[in-house]
Every structure is written in structure tokens, then in C-alpha cells.
Amino acid sequence: MSSPLTLVLTVVLVGYLAVATPLLGKHSYDRLARTRDQDPTAYRRMFTLWSAELWALAAVALLIVAVEPNLDAADIGLVLTEPLDETLGTIASVLVGAAVALLVLRWLAARSKPVPDQRSFNHLLPRTPVERWYAAGLSVTAGVTEEIIYRGLLIAIGTGALGLSKEVAACCALAVFVAGHLYQGWRGMLAVALVGFGLTWVYLRTGSLLMPILLHVLIDLRGLVFTPQPRREVVGHTG
Template identity: 55%
Template sequence: MTVPSFTVPSLFLAAPLTAYLAFVSPWLGRRQYDRLARRRAGDPRALVRAYRLWIGEEWAWIAVTALILALSPGAGPHDLGLTRPDDLGKVAAMAGGLSCALLAGSLVLRHAARSGRAVRGQEAVAALLPRTSTERRHAVAMAVTAGVCEEVVYRGLLIALGVGVLGLNQAVAAFLALAVFVAGHFYQGWKGMAAVTLLGFWFTAMYLATDSLLLPIVAHVLIDLRGLVLTPPPVQEKVGEPSM
């Protein structure tokens, strides 16, 4: 990885964005999720409004990230992993492993759900599970948005800032970026955050191994689609109640 160079004007955008992601977003996300869980049963549009709010917010992060790059001639999209991976053999091997893991996990989760058992980890996002076709369309949009925007910002931008601004080793910068990514899922509670830590570590490892966000983005989108849209809720599930 080359060392990106960020200008002072770009840091006036990068610093508040990083602070927001690390400290404000976790607290705000927890409040928004709790409010959604309380209103879900009595307000048929609550989930759609929440999805639209979060989709707009995450694409706003991308707009700020694009402006940071525009103000920094010494940093480019390739410094954020927005490039084609060089080692296609390594990518093919990782893609094969990803496909097998997703298939096996999906079969296990669908079997658990159809037998009426709660799917492990599903209770952490119970209020986000769609029930109608409109909600499912928004859930798909949310999964794609999260996969693209969160990888570009949490993985690409934050690691680049750690290396280029703080002078950190790439591995250390990646660890700190992972911590911020996990904090952003505070609304899921500690059990949910533990699962997010494992997934985030996996996404980070794929990024560092390929120097590209292509595979992490694809994996993130597919996992979110599976969790929100493709895994049926358990028969006995009571959707909309806070899990914590």
C-alpha cells in the first residue's frame, strides 16, 4: 500500500467525519433502533422511513469521502481500495471460500428458521426484518448501501487516514478502523457486536490480502442480503420487540 497524502483542507472534513463515525454514530444508531423497535408494531411505515434515513446518511458519507479525495491530490481512489485486485488467483480462491461459506451458512440458517428456532444473531436486528414487499425492496437497497458505503468509509478511508495522516502501520490502522466499524453496530448489543467483529475482521483480511475492496464489498452485500432478506424469520418470532 502506498502512503496517501492528505491536505489540510481535506482534514477539516476527515476529522469530523471520523469523530462522527467513532462517537456519534454508535449512540445515535442505538437511539434510532430503539425508537424503531417501539414504533414498528403500530406504524407500518416506520421501517421504510428508517431505511431511507440510513441509506441517505451512508451515501452522505460517500459524498464527504469524495470531497476529501478531491481536495487531496496526493491521495486517490486506489488508496481507498477502489481498484482492481492484481492477484486474480488469490481473489478466485477467496471468492470460492466465500461462496462455500455463504451457501453453508444460508442452509443452516434456513433450516433453523423453518424449524421455528431463533436464528442466531437475528434477534439483534429483529426490528429491521422486512415483512412486506415494500420493506423488502428497501432492505435490499439498505444491504447494497451498507456493503458499498461502509466498506469504502470504514475500511478504505479510515485505514488510509491512519496510514497517511497518523503515520500508522497498515495493520494498526486496520485494527483501529475495525474498532470504529464495530462501534457503529452498538445498537445490536454485545452479542451482535461480537459477530460484527468476526465479519469485520474477515472483510479487513480480504482487503489487506488483495489491496482491493472488491471482495469485501461483495461479501458485505451478500451477507446483509442473507441476514435481512433471504433468511426467513422463525415461526415463533415476535418481530419489533427490543432484544436487549
């Protein structure tokens, strides 16, 4: 980092992501688990807070890029590296596959078939149409902001400021990403690690965040919006 401001912002951001995000996320999720049945606004309040936090962190990440001469949009993947027609073709293929998957999930939801291992996040599942909109909003927010922060900026910091190889920097960024999902317990974090590994692989292969962002949004929509709600007695006993 070539400026004191960049260094301070980077240390604060990485420290927050590595320490505060896991602890605060677990605290707020556990609180939602305790109070949701008694407080109908708890779900919407937590999702609003999480969304605001993610956009604020993404703004700090973009500020670091703006003030650091050795970083630009290309370094954090905010560019198209393939011809536009190829990019659009790839997006179309992903959307078709995602549409089929979402239709299957809707069918499962209508038949009340549970999704395996949803216990690690079942308090995040919406119960009302209004909560479903909040879940959709957080899915889009997380897909955009987390890719900019964890995949784009952290890997760039690892390779640029710390001199790590792309692979090592990506592993470190993935570890911080997984830690941010501490509230899901070890089973949920294992699933997050697998998803994060796939998104990281796509980013390293393409050099652009476009596909990881799109895939991340679709994965979160599947997980939150199109996952069948577990029976209430199961929800009440899961933390």
C-alpha cells in the first residue's frame, strides 16, 4: 500500500471482516432465533441491518481502490475480460440452468419437501410475503457486495500488498469469507466453503467478478427465497 490512508482503511476493513463480522453475525442470528416468534419485526430489522452493513463494507472496499494508485477496477475484477457476445452467451446459459433449478425448487416447496442441511440457516428463511422480499434483497446485496469484498479486494490485497500468489491469496480470502458465516455452525460453514471455492475458481478462471456475482445471487436466492420453510417445531429447536 502506497499511502497511509490506504493502509489504515485496509487494516480496519480486514480486521472487521476477520473478527467483527463473524461475532456480530452470530450474535444477531442467535438473537433472531430467540425473538423471532415473539417479535414480528425482528426478521426485517436484522435483514435491513445486514444489508446496510454489507453495502457499507463494499463502499470502503471501493474507496480503498479509489485512493490506492496501485489498484484499479481491473485488479478487483470489475471488468469484462471476454468479448461481449461470449459473456452474454455464458450469462444466458447460466440463467437457463438457474431457471430450471428454481422451478424444481418451487415444485419441492409446493410439496413441502425440505432441503437437506437447511438447519444451519433455517431462521433466515422467510415466513411471509414481506419477509420474502427482504430475503430477496439480501440475496442480491450479498451476491454483489461479498464478491467485491472477499473475492475482488481481498485477493488483490493478498497478491499486491502481501506478495502472495493468487492461489494463496484466494485461500486466505476464502477463509475470511467462511469465517463470516460462523452463525451457521460447522456444517453450514463447510457448505459455504464449498460454494466459496467454486466462486473463487470461476473468478480466477475468468478474471472478472461478473459470473461470480451472478452465480452468488442465484445461489442465495435459491437458499433463502426458494427453500421450503421447515416445520415450525423444527425451527423452534434450532439455533
